[in-house]
Structures are given as structure tokens and as C-alpha cells.
Amino acid sequence: MKLYFNPQSRAVTAQWMLDECGAQYDIVPIDLRKREHKTPAFLAINPAGKLPALVDGRARIFETAAICLYLAEKFPLKRLAPAAHASARGRYLSLMVYSTAQLEPAMGDALLGVRSSPASRGWTTFEQAKDVVERELGYGPYLFGAQFTAADIMIGSLFIWLRMWGRRSGREKIDHYVDRLLARPHAIKLPGHS
Template identity: 30%
Template sequence: MYKLFYYPRNASWAPHMLLAEMRLDYELVLVDRKTEAQKNPEYLKLNPTGRIPTLVVDGEAIFESAAICLWLCERHPDKNLMPAERTLARAKFYQWLFYLNATLQPELMMYFYPQKHSADPLTHAAIKQTQQARVGDILSLIDGELTDKEFLLGNQISACDFLLFMLLHWASGFDKPPLAYTNLSRFMRSFSQRETVKKVCEIEGTLLGIYEIE
């Protein structure tokens, strides 16, 4: 059985949804960020970065959300959440997984935590404004990619889509949120209706009302 150390709507959200989608046996362990439990010595033994998530299996700990998702896909190829080896589709899978993890997520983190990038409080508002524009460019790119597609890789769902859903939800409070983009809006509204997504959101206490079709 897998053991996922999580906190609602943190980076653990994507692997949580993926575990549910794969219908794997897993246990959830809440890491309470409100009390900075991710900095506790016992947790740091599992994840020395002091971040969430961590996946424990067979006594070994794995951290980094995208790495966990990729490894689960490799370990359970029968779940068909990653294209076949040595195909162009597999290359596209890697492309989008790494782009979301290494480009979109860091830009969002800079927006949410400007104090970590400048010691001057007077610059924080400017950083957030700049990041909205930078993230907006990324959202426009992905919106274009989703033209005439149900998922990032076409009509076949993959682990990339769970990571995308998580990151887009994080940006829901932007001046121009993902729901303001034609294809991103369609993707989010449709994806939020998946039974596994709804199940995980119920467990984590995440409301999906903003994605209801008007």
C-alpha cells in the first residue's frame, strides 16, 4: 500500500488524484502546514526539503509531485496514464509534464510567495503583478494547445492533466483566471466532473462550485 503525506490543495493534490484515478490502495497522512508540521524532524527524515508531498512505498520515500506521478505511471503501465514507450506521444508527455513542473509551477510560486524573492515589502505588489502577466502568457500557450483537444495529449487522459488541473486551480484568483480562457475553461469544467476528482476534492474539502456549467 502507498502512503501519501499531503495537505489539501498543495502539490500533493495531483498525486492524490492520480492514485484515486488508478484505483490503487493508499493511505493519507495529513501534514499540517498551519503548524509547520512539514518542518518537524520526523517528517524531514522522509523529505529533507521540508515540502509536501512525500510518497512512501516499501519503506522508501519519494518526493516531488511530478516525480511521484511519473513513477506511478511507470509502475502501473496497465492504468494507461502515460503513452507507450519510444513513441512521439511519450515524448509529448515528458514535454508537458516537465513544462508544467519546471515552468508554470515556479512562476506561480513566485506570485504566491513574493517575500521569498525580495526583502523589500514595497516590491511585493509589483512582483505579483509581473507574475500575473508571466503566468498569463503560459496560460495562453496552454489554452492554444488545448484547441480541439479534450486533454493535453489529445483525447487520451494522462498524468499531465492532473498536474495541469491542480496548477490551473491555484491560479483561479488571478485577475484573468483560467476560466476566462475558452479552452482552459472547458478543460477545467469537464475535468472537475470526473468521479475520482470529485472524490478526492470531497476528502480534501475542496469546493468545485466555480466549475459548474452555467
């Protein structure tokens, strides 16, 4: 497999997932300043011209959530997703999509100070999204109890990014969850931590 990568991009989330899978992969460095992600060769892999992108033989996968879903299925023995027919599967798929369709844009709005109508734009406020994450975490330690899944990678990586921007969630339960995630050997590394 090949991961098209820049350390200053969401590709670090895909890399976390690959490492949790114990996957063998090559990194293809992409220089965003040189706009290597807009070349015809890269657009043939990700037509949106964004990182990350993964190539696995003839398969090309773009969008971080899709990459995580793909890898969880490719490495079933790592148990990074509830089994296909398990009752938890529906909640897992919902949280995977929620992370990218609601939590991420809500967090982006909060960081950028964007104001628009949560009812019509398709995602809630960041505070409401934090309520959802807290509720879904339950007693933890992960979103699916003792089972660490790709949903923890997708949701957790957003709160890790928040810390990189020098902010905390403002919710004790989420902050402790992020501490647990950061303690995993393959988690995204905060600057200054090895």
C-alpha cells in the same frame, strides 16, 4: 503506499493521481501549523520539508511531478502516460516538467504581482504559459487527445487552484478544459462541491 497529506496543500494533486490509478494507499495527515513537515522523521522522506511526499515500500518520492511520473509508471494499465517508446512520450515528459518549472511559477508570479525578467529567471509570463497550454491542448479534450494523462493532472490542477482563488484563466478554451477535468470523479474538489 503512504501519502503525506494536508488538504490545503499540493498533496491534493498527488491524491488525484493516486485515485485515477485506483491505488491502495494510506493518508498520513501532516499538520503544517505544528510544523510536522519539518521534523527529522519527515525530512528523511522529503529533505525539502514540503508536501506532498509518497512512500512506497523502500521508495520515497517527493515533488508532485515526480510522484505523478512514478505512479503513471507503476500503474501502466491505467494508461496515464504515453508508452515508453511512443512518439508522444517526449511531449508528455516535457509537459510534466513544464507544469512545475514554468507554468506554476508563472502563475504564482501573476497571483502575487511579482515582476522580474522572464528571459533570465527561467520561466515565462503567465499569459505566455497560457498560450502554450492552449496550443498543446489542440482540439482536446485532453492534452493527448482522448487519452487522459498525468500531464492533465499536473497542468489542470494549477488551473483548478486558480479557481479556488476565485479566478478564471481568462481563456475560454482552458476554462472549458478545466470544466471537463472537474467533472472527473477523482478530480480535486472545489470548496462547496462534493
